[in-house]
Amino acid sequence: MDYTKCFKEVILKYPFIDPIVEFIRHNENMTYKVTEKGSEVTYLLRMHKPITINMQGVQNRREAIQAELEYLSAWSSHSELPVQIPVPNMNGELVTSIVIESEEVHCSVLKWIYGETMSKSDFTSEEMVSTLGKSIAYLHQFSRNFKHGSSFIRPEYGIEWVDNILTKLRAGEKMRIITAEEFQILEHAFSLVTGRMKGLSKSFETWGFIHADIHYSNLIRTSRGISFIDFGLSGFGYYAMDVAMGALFTKRELRDDLLSGYSxxxxxxxxxxxxxxxxxxxxxxxxxxLVSRKEKHMWIREHIPSLIELCKSLLKGGTVFYKINQVGLAN
Structure with missing residues (x-):
């Protein structure tokens, strides 16, 4: 597919004046920075086409993108911090669909949040980690009161999501990136975790709309505090999932501060x-x-032993929250 032709066609559907377009990256979406020439007015253009079919999901459907943008619009009217506000096209639609080479591609535009993308090194103080916990809690507090209709569709992070992860890892075993012995240990750990998850309730207090991709690269330090970006994987799940993600890039000795901030x-x-x-x-x-990305197979092979050790700790009933340190993941 000619993505250059694609984004040029999308640009014409918005009231941009002499825009300068810069490619950012291609991951779960293809993203571009759009700046009005001669001004500082900037936008984020997203083409909802993941880099691999492995990342394709409910979130790429037009109605799901519409739902994400509705949530952001509502959140922007309540948040004291900057939010990526959706921008309608010239027809007043939040989602723009175009057809390139017989394939329909959905696109959206958001207002740019000015600030500094945060890094793991930013979360090394009690104050900053506590602030992160508070920021996640404010988001969840809003989600608890967010009202939506029956047409509001987003991914769900429940048992089916867990099964899907294991299915993808099984493909890694078939490719011989993961050994049969390693996969067997993974299966046992997943069985344990799935069993515990089935015993959890989905109550007003525990289950709702979550960001689902809390990572330091999705946090922007603004003049008013920490803002969240990239709600592309957002959906319904346990609120604890966002907290768990925050803990993954927080030093283990500071995780109580994350929980204190949230609480x-x-x-x-x-x-x-x-x-x-x-x-x-x-x-x-x-x-x-990463299983679907051949260039990352060597990384998986080098790092899978640490994941297996984590499995063994869980299977033995060991506590990992205060033991596993910050997780270093491939770029």
């Missing part, structure tokens, strides 16, 4: 065992994603 906004008991299971699943999901 200062949303009171209630935080289940450490559930956080550990979700941390494990999120690490596993990253490996599963």
């Amino acid at each position: 200062s906004i949303i009171s209630g008991k935080i289940d450490i065992a559930q956080l550990e299971d979700l941390m494990f699943l999120n690490i596993s999901e990253y490996y599963a994603f």
Whole structure:
């Protein structure tokens, strides 16, 4: 597909004046920075076409993209921090669909958030980690009260999601990136975690709309605080999943500060065992994603032993929340 032709056609459907377009990256979406020439007015253009078929999902459907943008629009009217506000095209639509080479591609435009993309090194102080916990809690607090209709469709991060991760890892075994012995250990760990997840309730307090991709690269330090970007994988799941993701790039000795920050906004008991299971699943999901990328197979082979050790710890009933350090993932 000629993506250059693609984004040029999309640009024409928005009221941009002499825009300068810069390619950013291609991951779960293909993204471009669009700046009005002679001004600082900047936008983010997303073509909802993942880099591999392995990343294709509900989130790429037109109605799901529409739902994400509806959530962002609602969040922007409540948040005290900058939000990626959706920008309608010249027909007043939030989602723009075009056909290139007989393939329909959905696109969207968001207002750019000005600030500094954060890094792992930013989260080495009690204050910053606590602030992250509070930021996640404010988002969840809004989600608890967010009202949507029956047509609001987004991914769900429940049992089916877990099964899908294991299916992708099984493909890694067939490719011989993961050994039969390693996969057997993974299967046992997944069986344990799935069994525990089936026993969890989906209540107002525990389950709702989550970001589902909390990572330091999706956090922007602005003049008003930490803003979230990239809701492309957002959907319905346990609120604890976002907290678990935050813990993955936080030093283990500071994780209590993350929980304290969160609990200062949303009171209630935080289940450490559930956080550990979700941390494990999120690490596993990253490996599963890389299975479809041949250039990352060597990385998987080099790092899979650490994931297997994590499995063994879970299977033995060991506590990993205070033991596993910050996770270093491939770029």
